[in-house]
Structure formats: C-alpha cells, structure tokens
Amino acid sequence: MKHFSDLISAIEITNKTNAKIDALVDYLKIAPEKDKLWLITLFTGKRPPRPVKTTLMRQWCLEITGLPEWLFLESYSSVGDLGETIALMLPDPTHHIDKTLSDWMTELKALKSKSDAEKKAYVLHAWSGLQMQERLIFNKLIGGSFRIGVSKKTLVNALSKYSGIDANQLMHSIIGHWDMDTISFNELVNGEHINYDNSKPYPFCLAYSLEKELPELGQPEEWQVEYKWDGIRGQIVKRNNEIFIWSRGEELVTSQFPELVTILQDFKEDFVIDGEILALKDNAVLLFNDLQKRLNRKNVSKKMLEEVPVGFYVYDVLEWNGDDIRTQPLQYRRQLLEQLLSSNSAHDTLVISEIIEFTEWDELDAIRNKAREFNSEGLMLKQKNSPYHTGRKKGDWWKWKVDPLTIDAVMIYAQKGSGRRSSKYTDYTFAVKKDDGLVTVAKAYSGLTDKEITEISRFVNKNAIEKFGPVRTVKPELVFEIAFEGIAFSNRHKSGVALRFPRILRWRRDKSVEEIDTIEQVKLLITNPN
Amino acid sequence: MKLVKFTKKGIYCIPGKFYLDPWLPVEYAIISHGHADHARRGNKFYLCQTDSKAILKHRLGADIHVESLNYNEPKMINGVQVSFFPAGHVIGSAQIRLEYKGFVVVFTGDYKVKNDYITVPFEPIKCHEFITESTFGLPIYNWLSEAQLQQQMYNWVLKNQAHNRTSVFLGYSLGKAQRLMKLMEGVDKMYVHSAIHNLNTAIKDSGIPLPETELLTYDFKKEDVQNRIVILPPGLLGSKLIKKIPNAATAICSGWMQIRGNRRWQSVDAGFAVSDHADWNGLLSAVKATEAEKVYVTHGSQATFSKYLNEIGIPSAEVKTEYGTEEEEAELISEKPISP
Numbered sequence: 001m002k003h004f005s006d007l008i009s010a011i012e013i014t015n016k017t018n019a020k021i022d023a024l025v026d027y028l029k030i031a032p033e034k035d036k037l038w039l040i041t042l043f044t045g046k047r048p049p050r051p052v053k054t055t056l057m058r059q060w061c062l063e064i065t066g067l068p069e070w071l072f073l074e075s076y077s078s079v080g081d082l083g084e085t086i087a088l089m090l091p092d093p094t095h096h097i098d099k100t101l102s103d104w105m106t107e108l109k110a111l112k113s114k115s116d117a118e119k120k121a122y123v124l125h126a127w128s129g130l131q132m133q134e135r136l137i138f139n140k141l142i143g144g145s146f147r148i149g150v151s152k153k154t155l156v157n158a159l160s161k162y163s164g165i166d167a168n169q170l171m172h173s174i175i176g177h178w179d180m181d182t183i184s185f186n187e188l189v190n191g192e193h194i195n196y197d198n199s200k201p202y203p204f205c206l207a208y209s210l211e212k213e214l215p216e217l218g219q220p221e222e223w224q225v226e227y228k229w230d231g232i233r234g235q236i237v238k239r240n241n242e243i244f245i246w247s248r249g250e251e252l253v254t255s256q257f258p259e260l261v262t263i264l265q266d267f268k269e270d271f272v273i274d275g276e277i278l279a280l281k282d283n284a285v286l287l288f289n290d291l292q293k294r295l296n297r298k299n300v301s302k303k304m305l306e307e308v309p310v311g312f313y314v315y316d317v318l319e320w321n322g323d324d325i326r327t328q329p330l331q332y333r334r335q336l337l338e339q340l341l342s343s344n345s346a347h348d349t350l351v352i353s354e355i356i357e358f359t360e361w362d363e364l365d366a367i368r369n370k371a372r373e374f375n376s377e378g379l380m381l382k383q384k385n386s387p388y389h390t391g392r393k394k395g396d397w398w399k400w401k402v403d404p405l406t407i408d409a410v411m412i413y414a415q416k417g418s419g420r421r422s423s424k425y426t427d428y429t430f431a432v433k434k435d436d437g438l439v440t441v442a443k444a445y446s447g448l449t450d451k452e453i454t455e456i457s458r459f460v461n462k463n464a465i466e467k468f469g470p471v472r473t474v475k476p477e478l479v480f481e482i483a484f485e486g487i488a489f490s491n492r493h494k495s496g497v498a499l500r501f502p503r504i505l506r507w508r509r510d511k512s513v514e515e516i517d518t519i520e521q522v523k524l525l526i527t528n529p530n
Numbered sequence: 531m532k533l534v535k536f537t538k539k540g541i542y543c544i545p546g547k548f549y550l551d552p553w554l555p556v557e558y559a560i561i562s563h564g565h566a567d568h569a570r571r572g573n574k575f576y577l578c579q580t581d582s583k584a585i586l587k588h589r590l591g592a593d594i595h596v597e598s599l600n601y602n603e604p605k606m607i608n609g610v611q612v613s614f615f616p617a618g619h620v621i622g623s624a625q626i627r628l629e630y631k632g633f634v635v636v637f638t639g640d641y642k643v644k645n646d647y648i649t650v651p652f653e654p655i656k657c658h659e660f661i662t663e664s665t666f667g668l669p670i671y672n673w674l675s676e677a678q679l680q681q682q683m684y685n686w687v688l689k690n691q692a693h694n695r696t697s698v699f700l701g702y703s704l705g706k707a708q709r710l711m712k713l714m715e716g717v718d719k720m721y722v723h724s725a726i727h728n729l730n731t732a733i734k735d736s737g738i739p740l741p742e743t744e745l746l747t748y749d750f751k752k753e754d755v756q757n758r759i760v761i762l763p764p765g766l767l768g769s770k771l772i773k774k775i776p777n778a779a780t781a782i783c784s785g786w787m788q789i790r791g792n793r794r795w796q797s798v799d800a801g802f803a804v805s806d807h808a809d810w811n812g813l814l815s816a817v818k819a820t821e822a823e824k825v826y827v828t829h830g831s832q833a834t835f836s837k838y839l840n841e842i843g844i845p846s847a848e849v850k851t852e853y854g855t856e857e858e859e860a861e862l863i864s865e866k867p868i869s870p
Contacts, residue, residue: 012794013801067669068841074834075670080791088670088788136790 003030004039004101005134012148017157020150024158034102036185040174042146043155045298048105050143051112052119054082057139060120061086064127080416081147083139090127090135097129104141152251163189168250169196175252199244199252201235202272202318202326205389207380207397214361217381217398224330224384225356225364227376228399229313230288230485231278232295236260236312239270239322245277253277257310258300263349269340272319273312274388275353280311283348285375287486287500311349314341315380318388326388333388364400371402372486378402404483405525406505407432407517409441410476414460424457425472428504430482432495433518439495441522442482447504456507479511480504487525495519497526531633533610533659536826536849541637541661545630546610548577550637553852560612562639563623564589564704567853577605579614581650582622584736585704588729601650617641618652619806620705621733627655636820637661640853642805643812646676648712648740649705652808654819659826662817665807665854666785667831673785673809679802680713683781686800687717690779691757698775700764700798701783703729705806708740710761710783713804715741720759722746723766752776767798785809817844829854 010023028036041047062072067089079085099107111119126138140146153167156174160167173191183193217223233248243264245254254261257277279286279294290308294300317337318326325333334355341352356379358364368379378401386396409430416425427445431438448456456478464472486500496519534543540552540559548558555572562568562578564585569578576596578586583598599605601624604613614624619640626637634657641663645651674682687697699710707726714720720743722730727745734740746760756776764782766772772780780798785805787793793801807830808816817825817839825846827836832848839846 012790013799015794065669068838071669071834071838074831075668078668079670079789084790085670088672092672 001099001101001104001134001137003027004035005137008137008146008148009133011150012146015149017154020148020154021158021161024150024155025162028158028162032100032102033185034180035100037180037183037188038101038105040155040159040188041180042141043150044152044174047143048109049112051108051114052123052142054143056116056119057086057123057142058082060124061089064091064124065089077416081144083142083144084136087132087136087139093128093130093135095129096131097126101141104138108141151249153249156250159189165189165191166196168199168201168246171250171252172196172199172244195242198239198242199237201237201244201246201250202324202388203390204233204235204248204274205316205397206392207399208392208394210381210398210400214364217361220359220361222384224334224382225358226315226353226380226382227356227371228378228380228401229276229278229285229353230375230377231276231285231291231313233274234277234312235272235274235318236264237272237319238264238267239272241265247277256295256297256300259305259310259349260312267340267344270319270321271317271340273314273337274316274318275312275314278311278313279308280349280351281309285313287375289500309349311351313351313353315353316388329385329387330382331384368400368402375486377485402485404485404505405487406481406483407441407522407525408479408508408511408515409482410438410513410516411456411474411478411480412438412440412476413471414456414474415471424453425460426453428456428480430480430502431476432516432522434495438476439519440493441495441497441519442484442499442502444482444502444504448507452507476513479508479513479516481506481508487522489523489526495522497522531631531658533628533630533633533635534637534661536851541851543610543628546608546612546628548607549573550626551639551853558607560626561586562617562626562637563620565620565640568639577612579622579624581733581736581738582624584732585622585729588732589704615655616650616653618643618645618649621649621708621738623649623705625653625655627657633658635659635661636822638663638816640665640807641816642808643816644673644676644808646709646712646806648708652816654816657820657822659824660817660820660822661826661828661849662813663807663853664813664827664830664832664835666805666809667813667827667835669810671785671788671805671809672811673788673803673805676713679804683713683802684717686779686781686802687714687759691718693777693779694757695777695779696756696758696760696775698760698762698772698778698780699783699802700762700767700780701804703763706783706804707761707763708733709804709806711741711743714759714761718757718759719744720761721750721755722760723762723771725763726761746771750774 007023007027011020014020062069076082076085111122127135130138156167156170159170169191170189172194173188176194178188178193235246237244243261244252245257245260247253279291294304294308294310314337317333320336337352341350356367371378381398381400383396409432411428412431413429414425415427429440430442431440459478460472460474463475465475466473482502483505484499484502488498489496490498532544534541539549539554539556541550548560549556550560551562551568552559553570558575559573560577564582569586569590571590576586576594578596578598580598580600583596586596587594599614601614601616604611611629613627615627617623617625617639619642623639628635636655636657641652643652690697701707701710703726711720722743723746730740760775772778781800781802782798783802783804785803785807787801788803825839825844826849827846828849828851836846836848
C-alpha cells in the first residue's frame with residue numbers, strides 16, 4: 001500500500017488541481033491493474049459498505065491506549081477526523097505489513113460478514129503493523145471520505161492524461177455500470193461497456209459579467225433578454241432513447257433527477273438542450289438551498305421528490321435530431337426550442353426560459369432590481385444572431401446580476417473548519433443589534449484571505465468567553481460587512497429574518513460594534529431592498 | 531509553602547522578589563529562554579543561562595542589564611537559591627529551579643524531552659511543585675524519532691532534486707532553524723535568511739559550534755541556490771523572496787504539522803512535524819519524573835492536560851499565562867517579511 005499511501009500524501013498537501021492530477025498519473029503508471037480499478041471505485045464514491053462500525057474502532061483504540069473517552073473526544077475535536085485521530089493516538093507499530101490496495105479491499109469486503117471478535121483481531125493486527133500514514137489510510141479504507149479534494153472530474157482528467165482518452169467519454173465510462181470482477185482497467189477506460197456516442201456532451205457557452213453601459217450593446221431589438229437563474233447549469237443529451245444529464249462541472253448527474261428522466265422519455269425527438277436545473281414548485285422557483293437538499297444523494301426518496309420537485313428551465317438547443325446546430329443564430333435555435341416544447345406536454349417540468357419584452361434599454365434596470373422577488377439572480381443578455389459559443393467568450397452573452405444586499409454585523413461565535421481548515425476558526429456567526437442586546441442573523445464562512453483567518457483565529461483564542469463543543473463564544477468586537485442575495489421573514493429564525501447566501505464581503509476594521517446595523521434596519525431591506 | 535504566585539505581570543517568587551518570564555516590565559526577570567513570549571523587553575535586570583545571554587542581547591538590545599549562570603550553578607537571591615537546568619527546547623533554554631527552606635519549585639519555560647543533538651538535553655529534576663508547559667498536551671501528538679524525521683526530510687530533498695526543485699524549509703529563527711541545520715547537515719549546501727544568519731553569528735560568537743551555512747544575500751544568484759537547501763523564518767511564506775527562489779518546494783516545520791488539516795491549511799508542498807516542545811508522552815514522563823506533589827499547567831492544552839493529570843492521581847491545576855503566542859506567529863507579526 002506504500003504507493004497508494006504516497007499518492008494520498010502527495011494529493012492532500014496540495015490545493016493545485018494540476019499537482020493532484022500529476023500525482024494520480026504517477027500512481028496509475030506504477031499501480032497494479034486491480035489497484036487502479038479500486039482507485040476509481042474509491043474516488044467515485046462506489047466503495048463497498050463499511051465493514052466495521054466507527055464506535056467499535058473508537059472503543060478498541062481506547063482499550064489499546066488506556067485513555068479516557070473525554071480525552072479521545074477532545075483530541076477528535078482538534079483533529080476533525082475520526083480515522084486520523086485513531087491513527088495518531090495508537091502506539092508505534094511492532095511489525096510491518098505490506099499488501100496491495102486490492103488485497104486490503106478484498107479482505108475488508110470479506111470482513112463485513114465476520115463476527116465482532118474476528119473483526120477486532122483483524123483490525124488490531126493491521127493497526128500494529130502499519131505506520132501512522134498507512135494506518136490512517138487503512139482507517140479510511142474501512143469507511144469515511146479521504147477529503148483530499150479529488151472530484152470525479154479531477155480523477156477523469158488524470159485518467160485522460162494517463163490514457164489519452166477523451167475526458168467526457170471517461171466520465172461516462174466510470175459512471176456507467178461496470179463490475180470490478182469482470183472488467184479490466186483497459187476495457188473500462190476504453191469504454192467497452194458503454195456507447196459514448198449517445199452521451200457525448202458539448203462544451204457549455206458561458207457569459208461574462210456585463211462591463212459596459214447598455215446602450216453600448218447596440219439596438220435593444222438585437223438582444224434577447226431572459227432571467228438569470230441560480231440552480232445547476234445542465235445539459236440534457238437525448239439520443240437513441242438514452243438520456244444523460246451533464247452538469248456544468250462535466251459530471252453525469254442523470255440518476256439524481258429521476259423526474260426529469262421520466263418526462264424526457266415522452267419525447268420522440270433526439271436533442272441536446274442547455275438549461276438550468278432548479279427546484280420548482282407550483283410554477284415558482286425555490287431557493288438554491290432547497291435544490292441543495294436534492295444533490296449528491298445516492299438514492300432520491302419519494303419524500304424528497306415530493307418535497308423538492310426539480311424542473312429544468314431550457315435556455316437553448318444545441319443539437320436537433322442528430323444535427324449540431326450550434327453555429328445557427330440564437331433566433332433560429334429559439335424557434336426550434338419553442339416548437340419542441342409546445343408540441344410536448346411537459347410544461348411544468350421542462351419550462352422554456354421566458355423572454356423579457358422591452359423596447360428601451362432603460363426599462364431593464366427596474367426589471368433587474370425586481371428579479372430577486374422571485375428568486376432570480378438578475379438578467380441574461382444574448383445577441384440574437386449569436387452562435388452557441390464554446391466556453392467563455394466576450395461580446396455575445398452577458399450576465400447582469402442584481403447587486404447583493406449588505407449589512408454590518410458583529411462576530412459572536414466562531415467554529416473551527418473541517419478538512420484543510422480544521423486548525424483555524426473559519427466558520428462564524430454574526431449578530432446585529434436588537435434592543436439593548438444582539439441577535440444572530442447569519443452564519444458565513446467564505447470571503448476572507450488565509451491571513452485574515454489566521455488573525456481572526458488568534459483573536460478567537462484570546463477572546464473566547466465560552467465553549468460549546470467546537471463552538472466558541474467570542475467578545476463581540478470584530479465587525480464585518482455581510483453580503484447576501486436575498487432576505488425574507490422567517491418564523492424559524494430568532495431574528496425573524498432569513499438571509500440567502502450570506503457571505504463575508506470584508507472585514508470592517510474601521511468600524512466598532514456600536515456602529516453595526518439594528519434588526520429593524522435589516523428588516524427594512526425586505527420591504528424596501530433598494 | 532507558597533514560594534511562587536501567579537500575578538498579572540507573570541510568575542512571581544514571593545521571598546525572592548523576582549519574576550520568571552514576566553510579560554509586563556518588572557525590576558528583576560529570570561528568563562527561561564530567548565523566545566519572544568518568554569523574554570520580553572523593558573525589564574530592569576535580566577538573569578539567564580549562559581548560552582542565552584548573547585541571544586537576549588541580540589534580540590532585546592545590547593544595552594540590557596543581563597547576568598548569566600551556567601547550568602546547575604546556584605545563585606542566592608533574597609534567600610532563594612536559583613539555578614538553571616537544561617530544558618532541551620532551544621539553545622540556552624533552561625528550567626528554572628527555585629529552592630527556599632528546602633522547598634523546591636521548578637518552572638520549565640518550554641521544553642522537549644528528546645535529544646536534538648544541538649541543544650543540551652533535557653534533565654528531569656525532582657521538586658515539590660512543577661510548573662509545566664502543555665503546548666502539545668494531547669495524545670495525538672507523538673513525535674517521530676530524530677532519525678526517522680531526518681530520513682523523511684532527506685527523502686523529500688532527494689525527490690525535490692530529482693525534479694530540479696529547491697528545498698525550502700520554514701522554521702522560526704531561534705531554535706528551529708538551528709535544528710533544521712543540524713538535521714540537514716551534510717545533505718547539501720544550506721542557505722539561511724539574514725534573520726537566522728545574524729542569530730547564528732551571535733550564537734557562534736558565544737562559543738557554540740553550528741553546522742556550516744551560507745547567508746542568502748539580498749541579490750543571490752538563482753543558479754547558486756537552485757536544487758540546494760534554504761532555511762527561512764515562517765513569516766516569509768508567500769513573500770517575494772520565496773518567489774525569487776528558483777522552483778521552490780516549500781515545507782513548514784512545526785509540531786502542528788502532525789495533523790493533516792494543518793499541513794493542508796497553508797498550501798505548501800510538505801509539512802514536517804519537527805517540534806521543540808515535548809510531545810504527549812514527553813510531557814507525561816517529565817511530570818512523573820519530578821515526583822511533584824502539585825503540578826501547574828501553563829500555556830497550550832492546560833485544561834485538558836491538568837484534568838488528565840488529576841485523573842491519574844497527580845494533583846494539578848491550570849494556570850493562565852501569556853506564553854504560547856507561538857514563536858512562529860510572533861515572527862509573523864514582528865518580523866514582517868523583509869523584502870527584497
């Protein structure tokens with residue numbers, strides 16, 4: 001397992017995707033066939049079920065070390081990862097076991113059906129025969145995520161670099177159905193179990209943020225204006241009765257949205273369409289927060305399907321009955337799209353993106369400013385004669401987002417991050433003034449530099465008032481400008497308001513806690529966002 | 531017997547009328563070692579271990595009033611016998627032993643139990659009261675042996691050289707830098723930053739030999755440094771200087787690097803758990819060897835460590851001090867990246 005252990009060490013230390021890809025390629029060059037298949041399995045979330053419960057592993061670790069449980073928990077909260085905590089606490093190994101990744105995985109699979117006593121004997125023997133880093137990996141092989149920032153896309157890019165095979169085809173190959181016992185690594189990457197011609201997506205056309213005055217774009221009638229939606233940009237590929245849904249991250253997400261697949265099966269035509277996956281209920285777009293509940297689940301329950309139904313707002317059509325029509329003008333593609341959707345009865349789920357009617361440029365600003373009211377994040381401006389470009393190209397497509405709302409709030413709680421951020425206080429809770437005290441309005445964790453986070457962590461260490469598990473109450477002193485995309489009244493929040501996508505815009509070192517907003521001022525933003 | 535008390539200004543010896551590592555200015559300060567959180571400016575008189583004297587003058591000013599004692603060389607101050615014993619933390623670091631009418635208190639300052647072959651090794655002392663640090667007072671901190679550590683770092687340098695990369699180690703100037711020099715002695719030519727170089731000069735001038743290094747000058751030639759070893763203070767991470775080093779592979783050297791999350795936090799190329807503090811077992815063995823009837827736990831995991839000591843039958847209490855602003859962080863603040 002030394003090679004695999006080296007791979008993990010090399011990947012975990014870097015945050016550069018290219019360095020991760022290089023490390024993966026180096027591994028693929030030397031790893032045995034079967035280990036490569038296991039690598040793909042582990043990094044695509046297809047791992048076998050956990051053979052040993054974490055509570056047992058914890059208990060055995062305490063037995064070996066003779067330490068009290070509270071001390072284990074204290075250590076765990078410092079490390080932020082159970083497998084790693086155990087690996088760090090165990091005594092030095094007494095011997096050295098050398099097995100391949102697939103040997104370990106085969107044994108662990110077989111362990112599932114064994115008795116607890118047999119499991120214990122096996123795990124303890126492994127623990128005493130592995131160095132710290134290998135022990136950590138062994139614990140991770142039993143269960144849990146490596147949290148080393150290797151997405152399916154990164155893995156696919158590495159496989160592509162190693163094999164020379166197109167990355168999207170590899171994505172389809174590794175996501176498709178295959179069985180480790182009947183397929184070889186070469187058969188898998190060559191896609192012998194799939195028909196890539198049916199799933200092949202096109203690169204997305206992306207827009208830049210508007211950077212000029214509207215009149216500079218030309219005549220209003222040359223432009224198609226639509227709402228901009230904040231869901232998951234997706235491409236639906238339907239060819240020869242097979243349906244594939246690709247996300248903009250070039251991942252296949254078909255199985256996550258069964259209701260879309262059902263609707264699409266009713267269409268006779270073959271096509272490739274571009275649009276936005278959104279949570280849709282009663283013809284209204286729900287918040288991204290709602291859509292999030294549907295993402296990255298292995299199985300979508302019936303309850304989930306009812307609670308957060310998903311739809312697809314269609315922006316464009318790229319392929320029509322086998323013909324690539326991306327070079328045709330947008331106007332033409334739009335007509336085809338209207339024809340396609342009006343001839344099929346899927347209007348609630350597959351919805352054509354509405355065109356905003358306007359005659360003068362200066363009408364648009366007011367429309368944009370209202371977009372937030374129905375969860376749109378602004379406008380899209382598209383040149384009517386434009387082709388469907390490959391990637392991001394300036395000039396034909398512009399996005400024009402609503403300005404974020406902002407408030408000044410004070411930090412009152414801080415919590416350590418996880419994974420790469422487990423050593424610093426990175427998650428903060430903010431409050432505004434209410435009567436003579438403070439009331440929590442938002443939690444946010446992004447938008448600061450590493451240096452600022454280090455500085456804030458030091459402040460938290462010095463100014464922690466109380467401990468609640470991993471959370472520290474801190475002296476209300478540091479003021480931040482919080483930006484968010486929307487705000488609504490809420491009964492579930494103590495403050496009476498819910499902010500959408502709160503994030504730290506900047507640290508207001510120039511402001512004191514006396515100068516932060518009051519809850520009344522915050523509520524005014526709901527009735528009068530401007 | 532109450533020989534010391536914990537005050538706003540620092541640890542105070544009542545009959546001796548002096549302070550140990552005070553954090554506010556006092557009349558008479560006895561200093562355990564030269565790190566910024568233990569040896570502060572503004573005291574009227576300083577007393578330290580002989581090897582620390584040059585370091586203190588270098589850091590706090592040549593005009594300070596400082597006296598020094600060798601290890602195990604007693605001095606009577608107002609009826610209290612004061613002596614220094616090796617703490618193994620950095621060059622010149624000492625545990626401060628106080629004896630008054632047969633009652634003995636030992637204050638560790640910072641210490642490590644393991645021999646690093648450049649600092650006089652830690653020596654356990656029996657006492658009635660023991661005041662110990664607890665920087666790494668959690669059972670997840672267990673250091674590799676010096677030989678294992680050396681092997682890891684050596685392999686890393688070789689791998690870097692195979693990829694035509696320069697190995698840059700980050701470690702604070704007093705202690706860590708000299709230790710890294712010792713660990714990497716003979717592997718390849720070593721360049722050090724001027725902050726480290728100046729300190730090295732002060733140490734060598736006081737008669738302590740150090741491995742051979744070159745000063746990384748302001749206008750160093752890239753081809754000289756390429757593929758070699760460079761040792762810099764951690765504050766220089768992300769600085770122009772580091773960017774000027776050709777094909778730099780950067781490693782942070784600190785006990786905190788034991789945890790994956792910490793290694794990944796800084797976005798460097800490697801993290802080595804090289805610490806000048808005692809690890810969990812080191813702390814426990816040091817405490818047990820004192821046979822103290824009371825253990826005071828200062829900076830670090832004081833709450834956790836003292837709770838554990840009480841549970842295993844060693845009466846203990848946590849003490850709030852102002853130590854433990856990590857030296858590396860202190861350097862980050864005070865020694866702003868010196869540009870080039």
